[in-house]
Amino acid sequence: MDYSRFISTKSSNRMPSGISEMSSFLDEPSPSLVWLCSGxxxxxxxxxxxxxxxxxxxxxxxxxxxxxxxxxQYGPAPGYIPLVKQLKTMTKSLHSPPLWEESDLLVTIGSQAGLWMAFEMLLNPGDFVVVQKTCYSDVLCMLTAVTPQYLAIESDDEGLQPDCLRTALKEVVKNGSKNLLKALYVVPNSCNPTGTSMGEERRREIYAIAQEYDLIILEDDPYYFLQYDEKPPPSFLSLDTDGRVLRFDSFSKIISAGLRVGYVTGPAMLLERLNIHMMTSVICGPMLSQVIISTLLQEWGEDGFKKYVVNLHQFYRDKRDVAIQAAEIHLTGLCEWIVPKGGIFLWLKVPKVADTTSMLVKRGVKKNIVLVPGKYFMADSNKPCQYMRAAFSCATADQLMKGFKNLAELIREEIALQNAQIIDP
Known part of the structure; x- marks a missing residue:
């Protein structure tokens, strides 16, 4: 692929740090090397x-x-060398990328920092980025800073809908703006906030559309290891025969959020631009965090890590089941939801409430219940939203039961308030 059209003006103007580039000589230093280079x-x-x-x-x-x-100590911008090698081995084993020899991997400060660097690398003001209409709120916050145009696509129980995607892309091309089409952001497994997961057929269809319209796919997959019942379908990285997928992984949800260790995998030419961004902004990620993760993975080995992940599945599956039970007891008739196959969220629709924002922000705390209003996850936040997101990862069974009981009372009060306003506006 020719990646030149995908590189934003800001990214193309960013120059590598000469000192950081010299650090590559430390990858396999000679025993007699005298290092008088960096500070x-x-x-x-x-x-x-x-x-x-x-x-x-x-x-x-x-x-x-x-x-x-x-x-x-300071370390290489791409990451602590032993960890980078471990992650490359893991990625090759799990995803078997077709263009592995042309790929690279960069350790980031959580996957979110990698996403931010990728958005800034790809998007000039006014370029198009494809997102679901219901999208991870922090991604929307990041995108606001690069002022793109959104193609906000409808989703269903399997996530982003290919027919809606194709229709929207055709309209952009019809209007003469094909050259502004750049990136497609997608969370394929246990999407935040909806909890939906894509099947293999849907992934293949979306990848084919990205080929047709020449889009870079940003595959954000922090819940890959939190699929409860089975191994996820092939990742977009595993389907990537062109070199158009940047995949973002994270240890935040499975080992530690505070260590802030994520990593991005994709075409070496794009990773080079991200590496330059890393070395000219934070110099390198936190090396001590990376050393801890590397040492832990070495201690576990492949079998030990798999066993740890299986235990995570059971733990969060049990949490999910309690959340669903609490919802069935207290929210039946008031809310609608799908049962997530993984992740840590329950996405609740309140059909009889026009917008959940005021209910949750102004009156929720008084009822001793706090959820995130769905409006914060909408590409168009000016429209009313009947949804809200509940995170069940840290709550006990008793807390979930109590919380959803309080939520039910709050919803009933909100419905009564709305009805009163209709009768006496």
Missing amino acids: MPSPEKFPIREMNLTLQDGKVLSITPECLSAGL
């Missing part, structure tokens, strides 16, 4: 000398002095 602080004065972490099973994970030294 690294002397490791002799790092006050931290030892780190031991106790795992859930009681085992103590010791960070070796060598790894600890690397974790406390």
